[in-house]
Structure formats: structure tokens, C-alpha cells
Amino acid sequence: MPSLLRDETMNARDVADPESCRRRLTEDGYFVLHGHVPKAFVRRLCEVTDALFAAEGDRAGWEFKREPGALRLANLVDKHEVFWEVIADAVVLRLVALVLGDRFKLSSLNARAALPGCGEQPLHTDMGGLPDERGSWVCNAVWLLDDFTERNGTLRVIPGSHRWGRLPGEVLADPAAPHPDQRLITAEAGSVVVFDAHLWHSGTRNQSDDLRRALHAFYCRWDKPQQQYQKALLRADTQRRLPPELRRLLALDDPCNDRLSRAVVRRSGFLE
Numbered sequence: 001m002p003s004l005l006r007d008e009t010m011n012a013r014d015v016a017d018p019e020s021c022r023r024r025l026t027e028d029g030y031f032v033l034h035g036h037v038p039k040a041f042v043r044r045l046c047e048v049t050d051a052l053f054a055a056e057g058d059r060a061g062w063e064f065k066r067e068p069g070a071l072r073l074a075n076l077v078d079k080h081e082v083f084w085e086v087i088a089d090a091v092v093l094r095l096v097a098l099v100l101g102d103r104f105k106l107s108s109l110n111a112r113a114a115l116p117g118c119g120e121q122p123l124h125t126d127m128g129g130l131p132d133e134r135g136s137w138v139c140n141a142v143w144l145l146d147d148f149t150e151r152n153g154t155l156r157v158i159p160g161s162h163r164w165g166r167l168p169g170e171v172l173a174d175p176a177a178p179h180p181d182q183r184l185i186t187a188e189a190g191s192v193v194v195f196d197a198h199l200w201h202s203g204t205r206n207q208s209d210d211l212r213r214a215l216h217a218f219y220c221r222w223d224k225p226q227q228q229y230q231k232a233l234l235r236a237d238t239q240r241r242l243p244p245e246l247r248r249l250l251a252l253d254d255p256c257n258d259r260l261s262r263a264v265v266r267r268s269g270f271l272e
């Protein structure tokens with residue numbers, strides 16, 4: 001297996017100045033790593049993801065939640081080693097640390113493919129969470145497996161909304177409606193959008209004839225429950241094969257995480 005920490009240096013084009021990164025994550029709530037993932041690796045991720053969609057069929061996503069209008073896969077760390085490189089990407093982890101501080105863990109790794117004619121979501125925060133007295137506790141990294149365009153559905157964000165201390169459902173008459181401050185993030189396949197997941201955001205409608213695919217590498221602060229309790233979901237054989245740095249990232253040997261995550265109710269920002 002290639003090195004898990006695939007890129008030790010910040011992407012020179014996009015992350016030339018870590019202070020400006022921090023400022024953008026703090027002020028706007030998101031940062032786009034354009035063209036971060038090598039094309040061959042994007043192709044490999046697409047192959048494996050498509051094969052899993054085909055193999056899991058109607059059961060796909062059963063470990064978490066189903067979404068009308070989109071295909072979803074959950075528990076991906078258990079399903080192929082190629083995903084181990086996704087969750088451990090050094091550049092992405094450095095950005096996640098700017099949001100969550102140095103002590104964080106993977107909360108879940110899912111795939112989402114918006115179906116043609118579908119895919120619009122209400123504005124939400126992930127896990128329906130607001131920052132607490134320690135600050136932000138959720139951070140998402142959306143890995144684009146296809147270009148995100150206005151035609152196939154961009155990721156929509158409301159810059160700065162992670163600092164408002166309110167959930168969109170509490171404030172907006174219709175969280176699915178266009179918002180005056182919304183920004184539509186377009187980017188090419190292989191880009192990664194890292195965002196403070198208290199940011200109001202949503203998928204938008206896929207108006208193309210093809211699937212629009214992405215991976216969601218979702219992280220949370222050490223003192224919060226995982227969205228998907230990795231220790232319960234990963235097969236014994238997977239757990240045995242994982243290298244120590246990934247065991248740490250997945251909190252497999254963390255009694256505090258066991259207490260927090262064992263009995264957790266599955267929480268999305270908007271899915272029932």
C-alpha cells in the first residue's frame with residue numbers, strides 16, 4: 001500500500017499561506033483544495049465506489065441512513081483499503097485541525113451520488129449541531145469524484161453561518177429555498193472542499209443525466225460521539241490490519257470514545 005500520508009506539504013497552489021487558510025476557515029467556514037487529488041487516484045476511487053454501489057444495490061447505505069434522490073454508501077473504511085488513504089490525507093487533516101484543534105477523530109466516511117433530476121437538500125449543519133463552549137466540533141471534507149457544476153449540482157454554502165449560533169431550520173421559513181447569501185461551489189473532480197460542518201450548507205439539484213458522486217470524510221472533536229461508531233462497524237479482520245496511525249484516527253483504542261459513541265443515536269443534519 002502506498003504511504004498513507006500521501007502529500008506532506010500543503011498544496012502549494014492553494015495553501016501557500018496557512019494563516020490565510022485559517023482565516024478563511026474561520027471567517028467563511030470553508031476552503032477549497034482545487035485539484036488536490038491526482039487524477040489516477042480519483043479514477044481508482046470512482047471504480048471502487050461504483051463497484052460498491054453495484055454490489056450493495058438496494059441495501060446501500062443501510063449502516064446509516066438512506067436519502068431519497070441520492071445513492072449513499074456508509075462505513076467505507078471497512079470496505080476497501082483505498083479509502084484509508086482518503087481519511088488520512090495529510091493536507092486535509094491539517095485543515096481539519098484548523099477547525100477542530102489537534103485532537104479529533106473520524107466520525108464517518110460515506111459516499112453520496114445525487115441522481116439525475118434529484119439531490120437538492122435543505123440547508124443544514126451536519127448532525128444538526130451548533131458550536132459549543134469549546135468551539136466547532138464537526139468538520140467535513142467533501143472529495144469530488146465528478147466535477148461539481150451548476151448543471152449537475154454544486155455544494156451550496158452560506159459563508160459565515162457557522163458563527164451565527166442558529167440552525168437554518170430555526171430561522172428560515174424554507175431551508176430548501178435559495179438564500180440571498182448563498183455561494184455555489186463549483187470545482188473539478190479531484191478537488192476537496194473542507195468546511196466547518198456547523199456551516200449552513202446543502203447539495204443542490206443534479207440537472208444532468210449522470211450521477212454526481214462525492215465522498216464525505218467527516219471528522220469530529222475527540223469529546224463528541226462518532227456519527228458511525230467505527231469499533232462496532234469495522235470487521236475484526238479490518239481492525240487487525242489497520243496501522244497504528246489509523247487506529248488512532250478511528251479512535252479504536254479510546255475508552256472515552258467507547259463511552260461516547262457506543263449508544264449513540266444516528267444523527268444526520270436533515271435525514272430522518
Ligand SMILES: O=C(O)CCC(=O)C(=O)O
Pocket residue numbers: 112121154155156201202203204214269
Ligand atoms: O454532496 C453535497 O453537495 C452535500 C451533501 C451534504 O451536505 C450532506 O449529504 O449532508
